[in-house]
Amino acid sequence: MTSPDEFREHVRAWCVANIPTDWRATQTGASEAEFVAFQKAWFAELHAAGFAVPHWPAEWGGGMPVDEQIVLYSELAAHDAPRLVLAFVGIHHAASTLLVAGTDEQRRRHLPAILDGEIWVQGFSEPEAGSDLASLRTTARREGDTFVVDGQKLWASGGLHADWCLLLARTDPGAPKRDGISYFLMDMTSPGVEVRPIRNAVGDSHFCEIFLDGVEIPAANLIGTENQGWQVAQATLGAERGMTMLELTERLANAGFRRLVQACSPITDARVADRLAQFEIEIAGLRGLCRDLVLSHDTGGVGAADASVVKLFYSELLQRMTDFGAEIGGLAAHTTLVKPASSGWESGAWVLDFIGSWEWTIPGGASEIQRTIIAERGLGLPREPSSV
Template sequence: MSSPVLEDFRVGVRDWCRVHVPVGWRVGQTGVSDAEFVGFQREWFQTLRSGGFAVPHWPREFGGGLTVAEQVVLYQELAAADAPRLVLAFVAVHHAASTLLAAGSEAQRVRHLPAILEGEVWCQGFSEPGAGSDLASLRTVARREGDDFVVSGQKVWASGAQYADWCLLLARTDPVAPKRKGISYLLMDMRSRGIDVRPIRQATGESHFCELFLDEVRIPVSQLVGAENAGWQVAQSTLGAERGLTMLELAERLGNAGLRWLVEECARPGPDGSRPVDDAVIADRLAQFETEIEGLRVLCRDVVQRYEAGRVGAADASVVKLFYSELLQRLTGFGAEVGGLSAQSVLRKPSSGGWESGAWVLDFVGSWEWTIPGGSSEIQRTIIGERGLGLPREPQ
């Protein structure tokens, strides 16, 4: 995959990171207020944008255009430089953009893609208290009144909704149709009347997720994505991004920062002077993690390349999402185990970091987030079996 042109690109990214990655950001972003977190994230997004690195996976005409090989190099170098993650813009640059590019109208793309580059923040209103993994059972209702849909219902696990300007919303527009046939996909302005956002405090002490309570929220019909009652098909673009394309960056961060910190943890002498890495069983586990991470990297690159070539399989993104989330869980759990009692006392981590921060107990608790949203591990295995391997569908 290496070439003189690609190596020149790597050198350029590495030099850029040396100048632009904020020094000491991990300490500065630990224990900060919401306002400090948002301000830092907005500034970092614009810094990346100025270098041409904020949306590398977008089409060139919208500010992206990097090849898959260049994206791999970019994420390798960002991880190696321990750069902050785009936490605040994550849903916007991945989920919202992939949906608009795949199924949005020209007016919707022109309206929102440039706005995302200017800092427009998005959240996702899919899951409900009774419709998580079985998303098609959602009960939020949107009834048509003239040029508007009037929406009422409840959403949960909406990441970053307390900061969002817009929301990707699924609602039932035909209550008598089969459950996957009567859903529409709407773009909801979070400043609309009738929206109540309530952050959910998590076990880690953060409030990353929110509940949304919608009471007669009016959404113009012009903000319908795709055809009315065809939102389930549109949602697959969003879920495909969540399960597939976003993993390219996450795999590099897990392999660079996550594995590096785990090796450092295992090489640190304990009170008696012994090092965990000198134990043959632990050394074998580290080698296993390194092998699995390299496999994840190869999977991610392959999926992105086939996605760009129009040859991605129906279950490919689910394979990547399942592999990443369970590997993340095993790696962070192992870090908490070998870290011993001292690992239990680290109870804060940087707000702009990833799921692997070296705060092993918090990382492990947070890793369970990945085996549930975007389709639980059980749902991913069902998709792989039915759509990837052609096995018979489970009985209803």
């Protein structure tokens, strides 16, 4: 068993030897094919080192203690490692769903494939079902051993390159909103699946629309019980949020804040120093919350609103930090029109990062939804009246 200091030194040495020093230059303005090839190669490097899925159970290639995961993510961020953009849904959301609610056959089929580079997309949101996800209209009707799916999904990040999709569809139109939804694994090469990229405000096209026209999904690809997909989605993705936030928070603390301090270094105004000190305090608090959430998840002690607290704190802190970076960057920051394709929301291209930060206050439950969850489930306040 290695000591914490020995593990940190091991990770640092690996970072120095393996993180490509020119990745920012090569990924700035990269084509879709270049981006995909780089992402798959980088994932393979991390997997070979045992760093790709540290949060998975040991039997599936993970088993790293939480303390070591924190060290790993902090060192990767400190050494400016690229983000696993394409693999993110697969190693977090898909894996969590399979581990908690999948069958043995589904786990054997997909978990090793994810480690071999299988790309996943999340097919949850729809044009009229975003924060109110239970209003989704995509339907799946059973015909023998097959479900036939019709509908549309929106804001599907990475959908253009995905091999498989985590899909929510309504299987009982007559049931109350949350009671008639089922959870599926959908092969993106199935006939009737059409993916259209959406160009966003910063010029990226990682968001996609997915159109489903008579798509057949084998009943063997149903996750959990028919009509109980809402419960599966809440149980698996809510618990997993702590793991994803652990990595993102370390990147914000190590990479994002460091770049912000560097951008402010020529400025001697005391007000700037005060803002930096406030950000540092907030980051320390966020890191503590993330650590507690992950540890509580391991011991089964996660509170009903804990994940919402962390998500809300992170997304709005990210927004404030990138806003301040854009302010400090001045006119020069507004002339940066592209950032590295494999970077995160704290790349240092401040205006683009700030625009992108608004994404985080919307998906996974908008900030208003998170506040409602915190109020009702965390603080026990009266529920808001329903219009339905």
